[in-house]
Amino acid sequence: MSHSHLEIVSKVLHYSFMLSLIIANSRVLALCSENFFGSRCQYKCQCQDLCEGDGSCVRNSSQCLPGWFGLKCQYQDMAETADVQSCLSSSDRQTCQKSSTLDTILLTWSEPQVFTWLRLILLETATFQDIDIRFKTSLHNFVLECSNRIKFQPDEKTVDIGCDLNVPINKLKIVSKDAAQIKSIFVSGGRNVALLQRTSQSSTHDSEEHYGAQRAVDGSVVPSCIEQGCTHTSLQDGQPSWTVMFDKPYNVNKFVLYNRFDDKPDRLKYFDLQALDSNDTTIFSYHDDQSTQMRYTVLYFPGGPVASVRVSEAYKMDDEPVPIVSINEFEAFGDCVPGHWGLDCRLQRNVPKNANLVVIWRQVCVVGLLFSPAQLLMNVIVLANGLEQASGQASESL
Template structure:
């Protein structure tokens, strides 16, 4: 090519694609270091224009991942709203404390206890402080009561006495219906996640057992807002009131002042839709109305579809007067698309925020906000929790923590990191595999690999033979001394 190769190619005949990690004319440009990396650790981008093919690393956005997240947002593609104390989040969202009403991994899970009876009856359990605990020493049960029913999926409790962590049972409603398939996962020696298979909507959850008197905190999951910054469309757009403003994390209802709401033109059957990047297990919808002309939203309807475009939930508003906030709770359904519509002519559809709560509908063995992480459980047939990666069967040998990703401390290995490396490992007594105790630098002389716990056969023989020789020599010496006297 007399004029040179096209962008993304090189070589004598311009057929050689740029090496991984490079792009552009003559492959002279380097992919952004903020591009997500492939299995080899190399940032991957389009050979022609540098667009990051695997998305961005946590904390960055834009096609070439050159733009850092706006303040208050974090994660891959800056898709997640910071709920950490002080509204300050690192790029992965992990922080030491959450704002009120939030808990869990990266503080992304709404805490339903704040809407229950607990803040008034047991404020120490809902103050977001795991060091303030109950003072009643003989309490054996505790009720969490709501004025409206919710879909119960999981809860987190912390206790003062670690010995009482696994002493709880869970029942529902005033009739004390038992939790179906209770599954627990230990976060640490004072924190436990409790999951139940859903039995329908509940308005009361009761904790029972000797551990109740040791409770310090209770969090009941209301799910994550899975609609945030997802792909949206609407049937038309009035002025600058684009469809994305319904999932921007801003619930301000001031339509004319803040410009944070959506709006269509006046038309027949206006609609707005959101499509999730992966299927989501949804059980709660919260719709925020505008402050002026709120009656325009009366008698809206919305439909939730799965990935096969089959209807899994349909809601029709039957109110005659508008509400500022509509909350619709359902049993959990796997959803890919949600569409809101107003029926009739000369209708204008405005949404100031549409929060949709649930969690990722991951395949068995996967977890995380994008189902991108693999469970690391002791028993692969008993998969981890989608929300945290916690394992009811315990972590795989060599690992600890909420999601079983924390490697044992040096010198420890095995299930629950409960075993110690052999002192016969070369290097030091800490130089062994966190999984099975294999001494990474081999054994000291005379000990048998891989864990160096046993003497090898030759050394055992030599030791025994030496003991015999020493005994014979000692006996002869004793006899000689006796003969002299």
């Protein structure tokens, strides 16, 4: 057998092995409950109907639950909570499309927000070459331009635009002569990267099953911690704390803590939150000085990737012997660190053209779970017939 034939056989064996991994992974995904998916069942389904094993909405529908959008419906949509002043809120789409004076869309939030990127869905193919995005800060009402703007067009009717901002905003204005062509606007609030991550707490009250640390990242905000369970430190712990440890560092922009909805919400009052990096060094600290809230939102402007978050409590209620950390649900919204992408953040940009294509496609298909086994088999056959040419194309597309 010639050397070239041996190379082809070797490459086909590589692809066959990769395909077997994907099929095995798909079977693992099928073991998840109907509300979760992923290799560790670590992602929560946010489709209007049920999710397939890979997180896609059933019947190939792209309908996410209100407040969610993007890849596998995993991105929080901040536009859902905004007051939108434009034809987007009009039920008469024909009138909206015919308006020749519409050139501005204004979104206003009642609470400060961190902006990273937005997505525009268009009625018709439009270039949006002169689109202008402006912001107003919630602190001093300054008008800000879109700094270091990045524009990406996944398809002819979708436009993604990112900006660098280091202050909270409460107004977002889109100005364009093509504004009437915008069908939908999604403003990314990031993904909940805390969901089902590793957790610990300094002590546990009563039972681990009912009051364990994992209760705060199980994806459920429960009406009663006494009946359904929340995190709860011991009544003998004088310095209580709760910690979530991410599987990898993430760029986080917002922390959300849901309080107990029963008769003990004051336990979370005056909590302290620390974000730590991979060296266990504190890179962000927050001390709550608000009145008791049912939901606390803490904004964080990236001062470095976050590897873990610790919540501690020093405030003691008058009728209890020690401070208690009791959290209904904890969320951390953000995304992959620069240079990585995909739900697992294992895919990397700028892959060199001479990179091993098997590695690239294993990242895309096994880790990213972007293709079904049948789709992958078709790709394997195509790649086996034109490996070198496909390698260059795959490297450029990534």
